Amino acid sequence: DVISSNSAISACEKGADWRTALALLAAMGWAVVEPNTISCNAAISACEKGADWEAALALLTATVRCAIELDAIGYSATISACEKGAEWQR
DSSP, rough: HHHHHHHHHHHHHTOOHHHHHHHHHHHHHHHTTTOOHHHHHHHHHHHTTOOHHHHHHHHHHHHHHOOOOOHHHHHHHHHHHHTTTTOTTO
8 A cells, every 4th residue: 555655665765775765666556556745755855865866856757747746855855866966956
């Protein structure tokens, strides 16, 4: 379910394991579990903590395309990832 998936993605975030977080997010679609704002925020935050600004920016773009509404947490994590990667101009 979405709560279990979000918890797993959040655990990856805390461990800065962005690759696993993104794999879990993708698996939600295969398991017919709709990702939500919390799922995407946690995955973007994992990318930020894992210092992968490109993945954070790609996920932000995909989230917007999928019409999942992000909040300040998702946008802030994306900005922070870009800042950490010295790509704040993006």
